[in-house]
Amino acid sequence: MLRTLVGSAILKPLSTQTAARTFSTGLALKQAASTESPKQYDNILVETKGKVGLITLNRPKALNALSSQLFVEINEALRSFDADKDIGAMVITGSEKAFAAGADIKEMKDNTFIDNYKKNFLGHWAEMTEIKKPIIAAVNGYALGGGCELAMMCDIIYAGEKAIFGQPEIKLGVIPGAGGTQRLVKAVGKSKAMEIILTGSVNLNATEALQYGLVSKVVPADQLVDEAVKTASKIASMGQPSVQMAKEAINKSFDVSLDAGLRWERIFFQALFGTADQKEGMAAFTEKRKPTFTNE
């Protein structure tokens, strides 16, 4: 028996087997297989590469500015991949010139506070942080404002050599609104984040982004998507319960104390002994063969 944590609240005891399933609340262990080809969208291109779902932002004339509709489409495509048992990880990319040049300024310039508030303007952007499967951002060109924030909502960021990260919102009379003041600090530290956000003109190129830890790899622009898909495929070849619990545990480290985070980690670890993949993974090691994970 073990006890479960939700935030810092202790819930009723569960058997290990039940816990493995309960901790996967929304962890789409029993997922639908996709038999149809990916849906067509107006602002994004969606395709699959083996077990990887690839989303390409596709508003070239506006440098992939993130309109409300574009974000609705990103969220829908991600949810669809999340529910597809044949997909294990996703990649989001843009064009060589722009990953995304930010929220669509033309769409929002005449908004009023009360309308923004009542309609929770762009509040739906945050939905993608509920996706269980890992998402890699493959960033070429400009990742400015909401574009940088979109990349930071992903789990891993790879940069093409010409990538440029920045938060220019201050020059528009606003501030970052989709995580820039929070996630950028955690990625690059307070002083650099202040410099980037308060000036709106200090950007990070790919090499600097790597040095500051905002991205984990820099590759030639024309190899970027392949490299991201390669890593996503590697992740997708692992057992999905452990991949998704690892993602959730790492993300917990941003929200909770070390003590609570360690508790989450330990309970996830214990719960995974209720999965077939744990039995298979450890049996395969002992028998000196490759594991075949069934995501159960």
Ligand SMILES: CCCCCCC[C@H](O)CC(=O)SCCNC(=O)CCNC(=O)[C@H](O)C(C)(C)COP(=O)([O-])OP(=O)([O-])OC[C@H]1O[C@@H](n2cnc3c(N)ncnc32)[C@H](O)[C@@H]1OP(=O)([O-])[O-]
């Ligand atoms: C939960 C709450 C959520 C809140 C979310 C908040 C999100 C966020 O924090 C706020 C933002 O991102 S604020 C935004 C922060 N981002 C910024 O401030 C960056 C704004 N962009 C730029 O500074 C420049 O475009 C670049 C330097 C990127 C490229 O310069 P270049 O190479 O000379 O190219 P160019 O000629 O300039 O552009 C080509 C075409 O694209 C168009 N377009 C581009 N970006 C657009 C946008 N965001 N919008 C609309 N359109 C945009 C541009 O108008 C032009 O179209 P036109 O019809 O031909 O006129």
